[in-house]
Amino acid sequence: MSIEDIFLEARETILQCDQERAVRLAERALAEGYDPVEVISSGFSYGIRQMGELFGRGEVFLPQLIMSSEVMKAAVQILDAAIIQGETTQYKGTIVIATVEGDVHDIGKGIVVSLLKTQGIQVYDMGRDVSNVKIIEKALEVKADIIGTSALLTTTLMSQKKLEDELRKNGLRDQFKTMVGGAPATQRWADRIGADAYAEDAAEAVTKALLLLNRT
Ligand code: B1M
Secondary structure, eight states, X not given: OOHHHHHHHHHHHHHTTOHHHHXXXXXXXXXXXXXXXHIIIIIIHHHHHHHHHHHHTTSSOHHHHHHHHXXXXXXXXHHHHTSOOOOOSSOSXXXXXXXXXXXXXXXXXXXXXXXXXXXTEEEEEOOSSBXXXXXXXXXXXXXXXXXXXXXXXXXXXXXXXXXXXXXXXXXXXXXXXXEEESTTOOHHHHHHXXXXXXXXXXXXXXXXXXXHTTOO
């Protein structure tokens, strides 16, 4: 099967909410030696974004969106296991990462987490719907170098600004670098709120994290 066919079928499985086929396809892509990251980003992720557009236009409804994200998660789980994780105790740095409070979108953050781990970065993934207070507590506890937040809703994006405010208010701003991501976040947004970095996708998140750690 060509990589283009894999991409096309991956998108279809998401749009058709066909979990069995998605799982079989993920396994086949790995068996045929394709790069799991590429299969996620140009195949399944593309499909879920198309689903999001249909949802945004009212052409599909929440139950279908939920089903398609379950399909996405099942496929990503298989591909994720094949992404080589950095086996080291000599970490290049530590990041605490979370999806912000009020936001349950965690598929993209999960991909970011996997890729960061492949680069020997120690990752504390706090999950989703996490308050800034908890994020900061964890960052202090593990002496993180970077705090990374993901926000997918325009309404929850503001939490990334509140995190910057909270760090400043508590005299902690210089203690951590911050990175923001998620579909509505942009470089402009990062500049506006004073975040140290913005990343559009998981690959860029790795590049930016290494830059923040002076490891490039
Ligand atoms: Co939601 N949802 N959703 N949803 N959902 C969006 C975000 C939406 C744009 C869809 C739409 O209307 N077109 C819309 C937001 C509109 C807005 O705010 N303007 C929306 C809505 C409205 C909602 C609900 C409110 C729907 C409702 O209940 N009526 C609800 C909100 C619940 C809540 O959070 N409180 C909701 C729920 C859900 C599901 C549960 C069904 C499901 C999430 C499942 C899950 O994550 N466990 C879901 C999904 C799947 C989506 C879409 C379709 C896809 C998101 C996704 O997984 N993308 C999304 C549409 C879209 O984004 N275009 C949508 C694939 C993923 C690989 O990409 O997450 O962007 P992404 O991550 C990328 C980059 O952004 C970046 O790297 C990742 C990998 O490349 N990145 C980072 C992400 N985090 C980063 C952090 C970094 C750096 C880079 O550094 C720290």
